[in-house]
Amino acid sequence: MALENKFHYIDSGFNFCIMRLVLIHGLGEDNSIFDAIALDLPGDHLFINLWEALGDGKRPRLNIIDFCKELVERYSIDKNDIIIGHSLGGRIAHHIKHVNGNKVIQIASWTTQGKASFPMKSRRLGYFFIRLGFLGIKSVKRYMMKKYRHDYSKKYYEAAMDNLIKRNRNCVVNQFKLVLDPARENVTVSPDLRIHAKKDYIVRYPNETFDEVSGDHFSLLTHPAEVVKSIKSFLTTI
Numbered sequence: 001m002a003l004e005n006k007f008h009y010i011d012s013g014f015n016f017c018i019m020r021l022v023l024i025h026g027l028g029e030d031n032s033i034f035d036a037i038a039l040d041l042p043g044d045h046l047f048i049n050l051w052e053a054l055g056d057g058k059r060p061r062l063n064i065i066d067f068c069k070e071l072v073e074r075y076s077i078d079k080n081d082i083i084i085g086h087s088l089g090g091r092i093a094h095h096i097k098h099v100n101g102n103k104v105i106q107i108a109s110w111t112t113q114g115k116a117s118f119p120m121k122s123r124r125l126g127y128f129f130i131r132l133g134f135l136g137i138k139s140v141k142r143y144m145m146k147k148y149r150h151d152y153s154k155k156y157y158e159a160a161m162d163n164l165i166k167r168n169r170n171c172v173v174n175q176f177k178l179v180l181d182p183a184r185e186n187v188t189v190s191p192d193l194r195i196h197a198k199k200d201y202i203v204r205y206p207n208e209t210f211d212e213v214s215g216d217h218f219s220l221l222t223h224p225a226e227v228v229k230s231i232k233s234f235l236t237t238i
Contacts, residue, residue, distance in 0.1 A: 019043030019235070022077060025050060026087025026108075027175050028160030033086055036224035041231060043082075048075060050089070050175060056168040062177050063184050068095045077102065082238070084231070085109060086220060087116075087203060088179050090191070098187045103238065105193045105231060108200050108217045115204045116179055123180045127173045135172070136165045149201065153218040157202075193234045195219075195227055 021043050025033045031047040038045055053071060054062075071077060077096065082103045085093035090109020097104045110116055118126065134140060141161060148157050164172050194210035196203075202217040213219045213226040220227045 020046060020078070020081045022046045022048060022075070022081050022083045022093075022102075024048045024083065024085040024089030024092050026085075026089050026160070027179055028164040028172075029086065029089075030163065033156075033218075033220065034084075036221050037228050037231070040224070040228045042235065046075060046081075048089075050092075051167060051171055054171050054174045056171055058170050059174050059177075062174055063181060064092065064095050064178050065099060065183055065185050067178065068092060068099050072096065072100050082235070087217065088175065091116075092178065094189070094191055095183060095187060097189045097191070098183075098185070104191045105195065105234065106191045107195045107220055107227060108197065108203055109191075109194070110203050110206065111187075111191065112207065113182060115206065117202060117204075118180060123176075126180075127176060130173050130176060131169050133169065135161075141165065150199070150216050153216055153222050156218040156221055193230070195230050197223075 019042055021041055023031070023034050023038065023045060025031055025048075030051070031049060034047065048071060053074070054067075071092070077083075077100060079101050082105065083093040083096050084105045084107065085091070086107045087109055090104075090106035091111075093102075093104045093106060094109070094111055096102055144161060145154070145158060148154050190208070194206050194208060195213055196205045196210045197213050197215045197217070197219045198205050199215065200217040200219075211230040213223055213230065215222040
């Protein structure tokens with residue numbers, strides 16, 4: 001790894017600290033969601049694959065608090081690690097801060113339930129239809145793709161849709177549970193940085209202060225320079 005990706009310089013190049021960034025992708029995504037920004041970010045990088053971390057089995061008692069504790073232990077997440085999450089990954093990052101005290105950067109994510117859109121009012125009914133393979137019905141995908149508003153990022157949305165259709169249904173349900181089920185504890189911590197595009201209609205932009213970037217839900221792929229600039233600016237304050 002190049003020296004500039006190994007160290008983060010803080011004060012005129014004389015003081016530096018070793019930094020590790022933990023990156024967590026969103027619902028239906030994989031680690032490629034960070035392809036356009038990762039090489040321009042300092043420090044060592046750890047990518048958490050939610051498909052692997054959740055596994056293929058049913059997890060009826062899954063809740064986001066316990067899952068974050070699992071991640072902290074499994075991946076040896078130190079309190080000095082900085083967690084960067086996109087969409088669902090940002091929600092997980094927020095709850096990792098709750099259980100472990102890390103600094104957190106959310107990209108196109110949320111802390112207020114209801115900001116993330118879901119077509120069904122009943123979560124449990126939604127999980128039932130997902131397990132039955134509802135997402136794999138061709139007419140459903142056609143409808144979802146037709147409803148998608150932005151041509152310049154449609155291929156990224158479709159890639160996530162295809163993963164949700166083709167991958168293990170138990171794991172898909174478990175990802176939706178992490179999106180939709182409320183935490184079982186009162187979470188009072190806040191992300192240290194929110195990065196959001198106002199044209200994101202998959203996750204509505206936060207009421208709290210945020211760094212606005214161009215694009216939509218996939219701004220880290222369509223406008224990576226803006227996202228990287230925001231992250232680097234924040235990292236210089238640590």
